[in-house]
Amino acid sequence: MKHLYLTDDHAIFRQSLRKFLEKEAVPFYEQWEEDRIIPRSFWKKLGEQGFLAPDLPEKYGGSGVDWGFSVVVNEELERVGSSLIGVGLHNDIVVPYISAYGTEAQKSRWLPKCTTGECITAIAMTEPGAGSDLASIKTTAVLDGDHYVVNGQKTFITNGIHADLVIVACKTDPNAVPKHKGISLLAIERDTPGFSRGRKLNKVGLHSQDTAELIFEDCRVPKENLIGVEGKGFTYLMEKLQQERLVVAICAQAASEDMLQETIEYVKSREAFGKSISKFQNTQFKIAEMATEIKMGRAFLDQLIAKHIAGEQVVTEVSMAKWKLTEMARNISTVCMQLHGGYGYMEEYKIARRYRDIPVASIYAGTNEIMKTIIAKNLGL
Structure with missing residues (x-):
């Protein structure tokens, strides 16, 4: 029976990725688990081989292939170990926010680095007091001239330690009714003043996957880092x-x-x-x-x-x-x-x-x- 979405090209890609992982991940995975983190060098190697965000257009560093290739990446990484879930989050969860809602300037600035492993991404939604009830987040972003001033705390953030670019869900209008209409998305870069990491969280499992708290204290983010339209974040x-x-x-x-x-x-x-x-x-x-x-x-x-x-x-x-x-x-x-x-x-x-x-x-x-x-x-x- 013909497969619903996989072709011979996907099979060749899977074989190549599996061979790569057998050399670059499997022998080191136990050590990564003990170290409680996957080295950035592994991300760079993934990028060099075209395994990061392969579905992005070629002009942004991707291969312009269909999402079936991303499915193959997720399956093969999972077969090595669940702690590699951060790669799938980067490829298929965070990067799509930029490619779908970002401006051309934002795409040109960030996406090529996302495909090389130079820029590792994360998305920050969950807070100490808001998980499933996303509309109740407390992190605020107040426009002050050409910058948003962000204050708040996020937790359970996958790729939290390594992340160079974090898509942060903020309240730009705390008084909005209903509450979710006041949420916007801001891209906050690693060295932005007022942005710091809290603890690298010690979890029951997923030991080498870096999960962290993120803290924003009067963090000034250029307003051109707004993803999409203000108030449309939810x-x-x-x-x-x-x-x-x-x-x-x-x-x-x-x-x-x-x-x-x-x-x-x-x-x-x-x-x-x-x-x-x-x-x-x-x-x-x-x-x-x-x-x-x-x-x-x-x-x-x-x-x-x-x-x-x-x-x-x-x-x-x-x-x-x-x-x-x-x-x-x-x-x-x-x-x-x-x-x-x-x-x-x-x-x-x-x-x-x-x-x-x-x-x-x-x-x-x-x-x-x-x-x-x-x-x-x-x-x-």
Whole structure:
């Protein structure tokens, strides 16, 4: 059967990327986890090989290819480890704000550096008192002459330590009714006075992914750094969340496929009571159940990706995929750890890392409870 969105070109690209990651990421990943950060040199190498924002037009340093190539990048990075999610955030979540809503001057200034790894990006929405309720953010941006003066704090920011350019959700009109109409997006650069990093957060999983607090104290941002139109920030965020949540679903699916393959190999090689544990009916049933779920998840996800690439609005289906596939991945990590026995709890086995990395996927990019709320609303409930 012809694939819904992948061609021979995507297959060649995948082979090239996988070979690159086997040389430049796999041997060093455990050390990155211990160091609690991925080195900037890896980002530069990704850029040199054309693996950063490949769907950008060539005039901005991209390859001008379809989004299927970005899907391949996300899948292959996830198979190495979930801590590489920051690359997908850069490629498919932050950079699109600039390419979709930025001025030509902004695109020419920032996008070429985003494709080389010279400029690493982040998006700052979440605050200590505002997560899913985005309209209630407190960070303000007050226009003062040619600058916005930004004050506030953001937390749980992916790529927070490395980021050279952060798209920050701010209240430019704190008195707007309804509240979301007062939100705007500002691009704030690394060395802007008044912008500092707080703690690099110590997480249960995703150890080498740099997550941080960001602090803005009378931070003066040139007004030409406004992304799009003032007061339209919430609308822009909602428009781009479809792709963000789809990326999370893609990574959850890839993680599930990887865990299943690792576990099948393990149960075939491990013996108990004089035979391979793959011969026990309980093991076979558990593997069969997971394989079925994963196959069904892939079928749903692939048609969803094809629709997204075609430009269709699939917000309801993306919300379904995000919650269902992240829950599936979490459940599979538990079953696969159990099938590994005591060794599954040892750090030297990949399943242990998966077990602690995966649960957060049901929280970020909108909690799974929010996904169910969206689905219910769109079903007319």
